[in-house]
Amino acid sequence: MLQRQLELPPRHVYPPDEWRLVEREFYPRRMAQFETLFSTSNGYLGIRGAHEEGEPAFQNATLISGFHETWPIAHAEEAYGFAKTGQTLVNAPDAKRMRLYVDDEPFSLRHANLKGYERVLDMRTGILHREILWELASGKLVSIKSRRLVSLEHRHLAALEYEVTVLNADVPVVISSELVYEPHDSLPESADPRVARAFDGRVMHCRLQRSRGPRLVMGYETERSGMTLGCAVDHVISSERQARTETREREDHSRVIISVDVRAGESVRVTKFMSYHSSRTSPADELCERTERTLDRAMTGGFEALCEGQRRFVQAFWERSDIQVRGKPDADISSEVLGSWEQSQQVLRVNLFHILQATARAEGVGVPAKGLTGMGYEGHYFWDTEIYVLPFLIYTEPRIAKNLLQHRFGLLEHARERARELNQKGALFAWRTINGEEASAYYAAGTAQYHINADIVYALRKYVEATGDEAFLYESGAEVLVETARLWRDLGFFSEQRDGRFCIVGVTGPDEYNTVVNNNTFTNLMARENLWFAAQVVERMRTDEHERYESLIHRTGLVESEVDEWRRAADRMFLPYDEDAGIHIQDDHFPFRKPWDFENTPPEKYPLLLHYHPLEIYRHRVIKQADVVLAMFLLGDEFSLEEKRRNFDYYDPLTTGDSSLSVCIQSIMAREVGLDAKARQYLSYAALMDYADIGGNVNDGCHIASMGGTWMAVVHGLSGFRDYDGSFSFAPRVPGDIESVSFRLTLRGCLLAVELSQEQATYSLLEGETLAFRHEGEKVELVAGTPASLPITRRRAAA
């Protein structure tokens, strides 16, 4: 049950379009939301979709993944082991800023008389366009066209083209192209814990500011974290008339002022190249040199070459990662929610495109909960990556999935340190972090979420099983397996009260409305997998991988008896189960809580966390997000279909969906247990999470996990794709309002195309020679060149 009112952006402003996100009017009411959605990013560098002129803007942010400031967390009441180091993504200097003066009149979107306006994020080319027709009070008509991109090909580069044409008069045009750092960018005060806090003082200090002609360079260093940043811009100016340029610098503010006296019909075009480099160790001046080299290279190629590279990159992405849907024109469910099939397709692609933007070049960094589209959650990395984003990457771009796992594994030393601090063996990964240190100031919905350890291992296993990349498992993964297994073994205990079963108490599962509980089913199941998988891999290495095994022993001090202990704990894991009702209990306490009065909770009281004291929420039988239901998806082979049905029927009505991580999973499981209409509705909610601003907080950034979840809801939901123990299977069922769905999966080096209609599924191998999987339980051995069209027989399950 999702307690929300859907309100789509108005279609006359935001029309459906298969490949483009379009805005046809300057529309202040949705400005903050679309500033997020029009963000351009490559996963390292992100620029929010604020206008070039810098205002009006909700937040004019330029974000660099991992580039953060730290601060000591001041707890209102201190206690041992509370997180100490706050970490917040820093808003870097704004390089895209362009100010325009025609006839000495400043161009201001807010006040201008706009005779034309269109903004388009073209998802086929990866470029953000804007075209404006501005009429001055004097009747002069000015066309302003811009294109901008954050390069997917060149990690440290962005570029924009800003072209001004005066249509009906001879006038002086002045363009001020700027590089500006706003130390006190004003984050609005908010009591919402999901919003980033504003810093009190100055976050960065200027270490260097220089210019050479139209090239502006700035170097910064953060106050506390000591991270450094270089940023630079350079320009190419073209015009029929002579352009005069002048460079001005003051603190935090460098400008190139371009002045041209144009005649009617003539243009000034400024192409601006922008580069950012950040570091934990290199001095700012060295980074500035790197930015200049990046600029030199980019300018040699020119803007059009960049655009072409961008298009190729995006095209390659769509080739492996697109989902195509076609609806039936007369279907009713879709029209109710989305209006048209173009819009469904558009919204799906917006989801996928933003995952691309959040991950493509996230090399050596993580994926913040909001990608680089906003400051929400302060740019922290959570379990979102492993459970919601990695599936998409593992099955479409495993190379990127590996990068992200590698980055996570790089934080192992911090995780060991944190475990020591908590008096525990092994390693405990931070619930939320940028630099690896625990940054969760609220332990009940933070540190207590020990499942992060198992989530990471789960993703590793999925990656290895989908790719067959065992070298990565043995060389990078095994150490993480050992340390996480150690933590679980140390955390839990064999309880006399539970017949000697292994119990894990005082933890929080995914559902943050039930915290610090005993035997959270999700956690216990995932911990069991973690323990089993660690034991299995270590034992396999002991027999088959002597050298790597020796190295592992050396790095971890592992002794054989530990492995036996892991297995014993896993084998004897306690799982709370209600024998009478035949349902898995979310945790030991759950059934004993007070029923929540859903009937008398009006929609505006959701999400509950903003309207009720945590104690009141925790006291009640109410769920924020899929918990047992998520376990039923992730570890689907450990539940019978009947159990899944009963569990879903029990938990779904108690689930508010107050977390954006919920509806995608609810959709998949509703589909699996045969509740097709509900599955369809949840799918829409997932897909529309940001486009319809269901959570009401898209202004703070896209929900990247929900976007990954949307892909999962289509692929795992509609095609029934599962991957247990390295065996792939499909059990498709297409909703009644959909004519066809097609997508591609990368499995063990093969590229598999899947095309589903109401009646049949067609599988074909686009890369690779052979691939084995099951369709509706039957084995299929697919070979290159011979597509298999198989009937969908179970398409009318109990609804």
Add this chain to the structure above:
Amino acid sequence: MLQRQLELPPRHVYPPDEWRLVEREFYPRRMAQFETLFSTSNGYLGIRGAHEEGEPAFQNATLISGFHETWPIAHAEEAYGFAKTGQTLVNAPDAKRMRLYVDDEPFSLRHANLKGYERVLDMRTGILHREILWELASGKLVSIKSRRLVSLEHRHLAALEYEVTVLNADVPVVISSELVYEPHDSLPESADPRVARAFDGRVMHCRLQRSRGPRLVMGYETERSGMTLGCAVDHVISSERQARTETREREDHSRVIISVDVRAGESVRVTKFMSYHSSRTSPADELCERTERTLDRAMTGGFEALCEGQRRFVQAFWERSDIQVRGKPDADISSEVLGSWEQSQQVLRVNLFHILQATARAEGVGVPAKGLTGMGYEGHYFWDTEIYVLPFLIYTEPRIAKNLLQHRFGLLEHARERARELNQKGALFAWRTINGEEASAYYAAGTAQYHINADIVYALRKYVEATGDEAFLYESGAEVLVETARLWRDLGFFSEQRDGRFCIVGVTGPDEYNTVVNNNTFTNLMARENLWFAAQVVERMRTDEHERYESLIHRTGLVESEVDEWRRAADRMFLPYDEDAGIHIQDDHFPFRKPWDFENTPPEKYPLLLHYHPLEIYRHRVIKQADVVLAMFLLGDEFSLEEKRRNFDYYDPLTTGDSSLSVCIQSIMAREVGLDAKARQYLSYAALMDYADIGGNVNDGCHIASMGGTWMAVVHGLSGFRDYDGSFSFAPRVPGDIESVSFRLTLRGCLLAVELSQEQATYSLLEGETLAFRHEGEKVELVAGTPASLPITRRRAAA
């Protein structure tokens, strides 16, 4: 089990003395601790036992109960309903400050060559004395004698006498008598959550500063809470030689400088009268006028009259409240712990004397956890007053008990407001507060302690039953009964999972090592009493007290069906019980926690809260303080003796006693279940909590609750005194090392003297005509003039 090393202050410095706390050397190692213990206070105004010269000092504090500054609590991660208003007692201007110069050499305790030193808190007179003999490098010998008191008779008054005699030379003596406000008094930084935080900026602003001759006056106002303070001092100077006085004022610092050229053997004596008035509403200048009137009156009477009034007040206190113990010279337990019987008596009286000082004039204010002896817990009022301090007052000075209840009831409107904020009916009193607003920044061990409501009602009931003051019950108490009962009814629910029993989930009991639990036995029992008592009183009023009942209905909007609901909830209250073991379960989760590894926890790791993450503590079966065991004392008639034994045997080994509120209760219950040696040891721990600094934090103030608990451990413990439903009973048993114990109780207007020996108990009425009670289960009807000596038969119970 208490995991502590006892370290008594060295006897050669702090010798035993029945009536006096004595310090025979300037002893820096114990300075901070004895600065606390030498505090003088009347419950409204308190001056820490720092030396007159102002240094060296741990914290030179002057505290006025209720005079606080507020600040917005910044939560590291914000959530709905979290406490918003921090409140901290303000360190007022220091009026006792005296600086001494002889021969222009400043007197500094730290550096002086002391030929004699003694400091004495005389508990028979209520005066703090100091005598020092100082030898200057020149060989000149100076005697410095001072006496000081915070008047118990005059609430707003303190006074000191400072007498300097030069024994062997003619020299100039200069005494600078000061009134000084130190805006940035430096609280040491601490990660200990029990320590008050230092303010960042200036807390108070000077609104007025004036002088007239040797009278200095200052008026202040706090920055945020808007509270006002007037303080003033005046002087009487006497000397054989002419004294020259000069007054100097600068910001926050007023001085009278007294200069006398004395001859050998002559003295200068400065008598300083000090007055403080504080307010929430009156302007500072008005308060300053009040201080001057207080000074005028005091100076008319003079210092000796003040001392005499003080002595009378204290004597009256001891007459009703003293406990006298006599030990057997050859006993072994006492000597092990305390060394001698004088010391036991001394330590007991230190406990009682500090309760006197914390409560005597606490009119219209509460009793901070540390009284007015330090800044620990920021001067907040907790449940300590109702459960640990009020018993002493109810049975010795019921008038003061009533004042304190009245003050608590005055916060009812805040409690209603807090309940509304938490979406609940009725009223919820703040867990910690000064002004009535919840100030607990850590809800798990704060707001979740709903039992505060029932604790207040419990104290009210005890007061009414001990005094027979039913008018107070009907006129002031009834409204609180209604609103607290409403809260309980609304908080809990009839659970299908528990056979329709009434469950209270998601709360924290007294034991702060098990938080946010379901069905905490203590809470459920106390809530049941609250509900029953509320129903009973309302029904009695309905039939017998029409007018008061109408008024109650008018004030609360009570409807009759509510009362039936309270009774139904109470009658069906769920109490977790282990049928097999025959023990009450502390809460639903407790048995399922992981056993704590006591064996491998070294003493220095206690208190656990300073060394382990809350999650780790909460995960384990480990207890901070008596919880079920406390319920067994407070509601002793609801447990069988066998249950008490089994419960005690189960819980005692799991109890760390990390809270100072624990050992006193453990002592009483150990005694009741026949574990005499253990009871005796816990009694020593309770009595020595501050004198031996068992908690290691006496520097932040006395543990007033533990002091009250010490009285309880003697009276309820040794005499077995109980008061259930208004029936008094005794079941004395005197430990083997004690020859006799005697004390007095005020019961229903009678003053009862109780004298216990190993063999018999003697009861006599000192005031009142008749009193009925039970001795060892037998009815006794005591009449004035006829003491009853009754044998103690059960003195050899199973140990």
